Amino acid sequence: MKTRIQELRKLHRISQEELGLAVGVTRQTITSLEGEKYTASLVLAYKIAQYFSLSIEEVFDFSQLEEM
Amino acid sequence: MEKFKATIQLRIKLLAIVMVITVLSNVILQFMRDRLPARPDFIFGFQTGVFIGLLVFLLYIISKYTACLKNAEALKKLYIKEHDEREQLIAYKASVLALVVLLVIVALSTVIAGFFNIIVFITLLSVMGLLLIVMLTTLTYYRRAL
Structure with missing residues (x-):
């Protein structure tokens, strides 16, 4: 899933490690999210969005989700 | 984090018990050696290797947990690593x-x-x-x- 995490992280000048520590995941998970290899759970998506004071939709791109 | 700290302390105690049981069982088996069937050398070597390997592994985990208990940041990193989705x-x-x-x-x-x-x-x-x-x-x- 496409996300704006990398963009927002650079905007706030924080490292993957720092963001990971703030939201309770490892640096590797942030790397996977930014590389679109892993899709965050609802709870993690909420925590990341909260960290940047945005809504989940503003951080995660749901437009390319496959139709059922 | 206090709950996780208590979990780690409990784990250290349990691992220490496992370590004591491992050492005791090995000592008992050594004393009973004459009463047990003869073992080929490679089986003896394998059993000794497993025993030493297990002890080293347990000591490593216990020392890692003990170090984490003394350092709040290390404890948080361990918590994150264990709970990372x-x-x-x-x-x-x-x-x-x-x-x-x-x-x-x-x-x-x-x-x-x-x-x-x-x-x-x-x-x-x-x-x-x-x-x-x-x-x-x-x-x-x-x-x-x-």
């Missing part, structure tokens, strides 16, 4: 795949062993049966729990 998904996917691969290997080995040795055949059949029972039990448990 991607790590949990990786462990889940790897476990399921490993179980299926193991079942296939044991099933094939059982069929092949049937041509050569009845004891090996029955042993492998028992292992396969046990694996299936454990798998079905855990599946049933989680279907009800989740």
Whole structure:
């Protein structure tokens, strides 16, 4: 899933490690999210969005989700 | 984090108990050596290796946990590492795949062993049966729990 995490992280000048520590995941998970290899759970998506004071939709791109 | 700290302290105690049991059982087995059937050298070497390996592993884990208890940042990193959702998904996917691969290997080995040795055949059949029972039990448990 496409996300704006990398963009927002650079905007706030924080490292993957720092963001990971703030939201309770490892640096590797942030790397996977930014590389679109892993899709965050609802709870993690909420925590990341909260960290940047945005809504989940503003951080995660749901437009390319496959139709059922 | 206090709850996790208590969990780590409990783990240290349990690991220490396992370590004591390991050492005691080895000492008892050494004293009973004359009463037990003679072992070939490679079996003795294997048993000694497992014993030493287990002790080193337990000491490493205990020292790692003890160090984490003294350092709040290390404790938080350990908590994150253990609760990281991607790590949990990786462990889940790897476990399921490993179980299926193991079942296939044991099933094939059982069929092949049937041509050569009845004891090996029955042993492998028992292992396969046990694996299936454990798998079905855990599946049933989680279907009800989740």
